Amino acid sequence: MPVPLRRRREFIARETVRRSPAIVAEHSKQGATALSTFIPEQLPPLDQVDCPDPFGTPVPVEVVNADAFVTARKMMYLDEEANGNVAMLNLASDIRPAGSWHEHSALEIRQEDSLCYSSTLYTTLKVSYYPIPNVGEGSAAGIYSPGVVIFRDQLENACTELPIEQRRVVSVISVAAPRWPALTDDGMSLRRRTDLDDLRDKIRLVYRMAAYYGKTHLVLVVRCYGMRHVWMSARASSQRDARCSFGS
Template sequence: MPRLPRRKTPRAPEKTSSRVSTRNGRQVIAQDTLKCIQAVVEACAASGATEESTFYAEPLSPLQPFSGNRTKNPVLVVNSDAFTEARRLLDKYEGAKGSVTVLNLASDEHRAGGWLRTLSKTQVSMQYPDLPSPYANIDALHNQKEEALCYSSTLYSTLKPSWFPWPNLGQGSIAGGYSPGVVVFKDDFDHDCADLPSDQWKVVSAITIAAPRWPKLTADGQNFANESDLEDLRGKIRLVYRMAAHNKQRYLVLGRQPIAQDTLERTEAVIKECVADGATEDSTFYSEQLSPLLPLLENKVKRPVLVVNSDAFTAARKLFNEHQDAKGSVAVLNLASDERRAGGWLHSLSRTQEEALCYSSTLYSTLKPSWFPWPNLGQGSIAGGYSPGVVVFKDDLDHDCANLPKEQWRTVSVITVAAPRWPKLTADGQRFANESNLEDLRGKIRLVYRMAAHNKQRYLVLGPMGCGAYACPPKLVAHEMKSILLDQEFSNYFDQVVFAVYSKGGDGNFPVFKEIFKGVNV
């Protein structure tokens, strides 16, 4: 039975105030993977493992017609890491060995997007001018699918330096690499990249292709502005399929883009079906703080603030089921990007809350290109959008974004506000170093509540603003959201407030918000 070379078991460092250490934790995994690659490949050579690969610098020739008869299988859309799904296919189908290929959604600039690069302070400030120094949350910028694949396998050694860079658009861009013998020997990020038992190691092939990078879009954001960019995209997709077929790969694991494309293609029809329930692509952008609310003098039953480990739209659908008067009165907070619509969900595979909402609903069509970008901090940053008629017609990512039965579709409003991005923190990492950043956070929170109240939304599904990739301290954010919610200005405006704090294992931000909102009623 093959064994990994003797080494210290990699583990992430203890959580500290330094966000650099989080990145270093990923580098520990990366360095451990690199140390193991040669031994792992040698151990699995009999199963086809190899560090060799081929770069295709131009489109492949068309395939010959396939005349055989075969059973048609449905295309599956699953909420899974690509290598995890590949392992499942190999376990399920006896004939899959040597025939499973995984699409590596790659960088055409650097090997694995630069997962091993250590950037100097000067390089960071030049490449990412909005980030605070030093280093900031570089980890948040390097968590794409390609890098996740490299952490878990021997893929990195097959991505040859001579390939890079190659053109992203235009002449020479229909290109990519084929790695026939990649060994998956670690689990995915949801399982801490733990070493797999050697009897669970799998050998797969990988197709490395780079999608068009931030192409210019039409005014509505639904199409490429340049026909040539669309042709490049089609050429890249065709190359993926031809590369798999030319290399006799019969089981393909692709990316999450099919979910996004299906949602986009159905959005217009879904809205038309739900017009009577208030569905619309219309939305409003508030470029400044709203006026304070007038006192609401009425006696109402106080309900506890709920903190649930759930997708935000799933929590919203539950409110409809529990409250007969919820129709037309449920608002969901979209923890948004102020740089790009939905953070670029059509071009990357990060799993932010905003992107999860877009996969399941008509939200994306209401996020207008004219809104973006807007300032994240300082003047003009207390801003956001209100989408009054978003239809939720798919389940959440944990349920594979499955189509919901028509009777379970729900129309909600969505409040789009961006939290402070990578604010400079105090030495203990618990507070903002700059008082002005704290005031901006408070202004954004107040805008969320005012936007809901001004639009007569009485049921709120909120979330931990900025406590993910934007690196805001969870305890601070929870205390501020609580304090402002209990401000006399908002008394009696809301019937139920739910915080949807998704956590795969029930840890992370969830227990923080659970504890701080314990016993709070509105």
């Protein structure tokens, strides 16, 4: 990475961390908060009695090639019902908060890094939550950040600060996928059944966390730059209809 670009990103990272408390306070009436909850184990199955559609009519799904936060902001701009009801997936580090994104000498861009550059997410990822088991016992765990403020544009637009009227508050679900899992020879499937079972448990946790906290709109990630995370499609029920949009 060219030195000027690296220094620019280092500056943005420092400023984002420094300004996050003030940004949270500024948007507290919209639900912004630096608080979060650690979910240490799989949540109970959703109660089918609470399902508004017991016949399982598929919810609307849209697949887009876009930044996750840009997708969330667009969703909330186009659909008034989405405001206050959006949860999005953060493909998180299981080792330390955001993988110490602001300390990387190369500042490589992963999905979690992109989220931290543009929002107050990093302040909600507490050191006490880490490390989290990546696979095996205890790996179906995550962090729920209910009030993250998106106050910068995406990296492609130099993370310019958004006008107040364009900022949005969303909930973020941070869960780590199996890291560097062994694949079959064709590269299309996980080689170990245990890795597949762990992955499915993590996906269930994401859906259950969203439903548990009453979120009706989901932004899910299907690709993560810089990390060999494998996420597979899964079918899950929710306590209410959800509109799902997938961002990179």
